Amino acid sequence: MNARAEIGVIGGSGFYEFLESADEVRIETPFGAPSDPLVIGQVGGRTVAFLPRHGRDHRFPPHRIPYRANLWALRSVGVRQVLAPSAVGSLTIAYGPGTLAIPDQLVDRTTGRTQTYYEVGGAEHVQFADPYCPAGRSIAINAARETGWEPVPSGTLVIIDGPRFSTRAESQWYAAQGWTLVGMTGHPEAVLARELALCYTSVALVTDTDAGVEEGAGVTQEEVFTVFAANVARLRELIIKMVEDLPSKRDCPCPAALDGLKLPIQLP
Numbered sequence: 255m256n257a258r259a260e261i262g263v264i265g266g267s268g269f270y271e272f273l274e275s276a277d278e279v280r281i282e283t284p285f286g287a288p289s290d291p292l293v294i295g296q297v298g299g300r301t302v303a304f305l306p307r308h309g310r311d312h313r314f315p316p317h318r319i320p321y322r323a324n325l326w327a328l329r330s331v332g333v334r335q336v337l338a339p340s341a342v343g344s345l346t347i348a349y350g351p352g353t354l355a356i357p358d359q360l361v362d363r364t365t366g367r368t369q370t371y372y373e374v375g376g377a378e379h380v381q382f383a384d385p386y387c388p389a390g391r392s393i394a395i396n397a398a399r400e401t402g403w404e405p406v407p408s409g410t411l412v413i414i415d416g417p418r419f420s421t422r423a424e425s426q427w428y429a430a431q432g433w434t435l436v437g438m439t440g441h442p443e444a445v446l447a448r449e450l451a452l453c454y455t456s457v458a459l460v461t462d463t464d465a466g467v468e469e470g471a472g473v474t475q476e477e478v479f480t481v482f483a484a485n486v487a488r489l490r491e492l493i494i495k496m497v498e499d500l501p502s503k504r505d506c507p508c509p510a511a512l513d514g515l516k517l518p519i520q521l522p
Contacts, residue, residue, distance in 0.1 A: 257493035259294050259303035262288060262333035262452075263496055264324065264372035264443065265340070268480070269304055270299055272490050279303075281330060284519075285322040285371075289314055292327060298498035303333055307439055309342075314415040316438035317364070322371060325446045331522035335390065335453040335500055338444075339489055341482045342411060342437040343419070343464040343473060345429040351481045353460040354492070355435055357408040360385050360456075362441045363428075364415045369442035371449050375479045375518025380511060385444045389506040390455030390496075397495040403488060409434040419473045436464055450521060453508040457492065459485055461489070 276295030436519035
């Protein structure tokens with residue numbers, strides 16, 4: 255396999271358009287096939303591998319996404335920095351639809367999702383106090399400001415199983431903990447990236463206010479898709495700017511995430 259890329263983008267179908275001279279690359283991993291073939295092309299002079307998180311036909315609901323295969327496939331073509339745009343709900347009236355947030359923490363409220371590559375061969379514990387790459391977060395914040403989209407520069411993203419949306423009581427409980435965003439796909443993506451010593455940066459677009467935050471009707475799929483579609487060009491512009499700004503040499507803690515561990519598997 256000769257196809258190589260230095261940066262990975264995991265996102266929705268609206269991101270296909272930002273790749274120049276793209277080639278489709280099929281990857282098989284020890285954990286099965288990824289959501290779809292990788293599409294590798296040029297963005298701002300950098301080689302980028304794009305992977306549609308849900309598949310290009312949106313066939314994978316959040317709890318069925320092959321997360322392990324996805325991250326493994328990206329690493330196997332040389333990716334070491336991953337940008338992960340996603341749609342999220344807001345747990346505060348301060349962040350309305352169209353808000354851009356760069357979370358610095360996550361809370362896992364999923365059940366049954368496999369969240370490690372290291373299931374056999376002894377216990378190996380990866381440091382995960384800060385789940386996102388600090389360098390990537392800084393670049394995301396600065397790139398957003400440079401493109402005229404003032405971001406929320408921190409926040410806690412709680413990940414739920416889905417595919418249903420939260421009840422009012424659930425979202426009120428999440429908000430009462432001080433959590434600010436709710437999504438369905440950010441975990442186990444982030445921890446699997448850490449287990450592969452990848453930089454992982456979450457870029458969250460608020461598409462709705464969660465059910466328990468305001469009076470009125472609950473969240474609908476139509477609402478989420480409409481807001482995302484209205485902002486996808488802007489989000490794509492931001493990701494392009496981030497790709498251009500990411501350093502070619504990683505100077506962050508992420509490359510050392512596996513130092514001192516006796517890994518039971520050979521990484522690609």
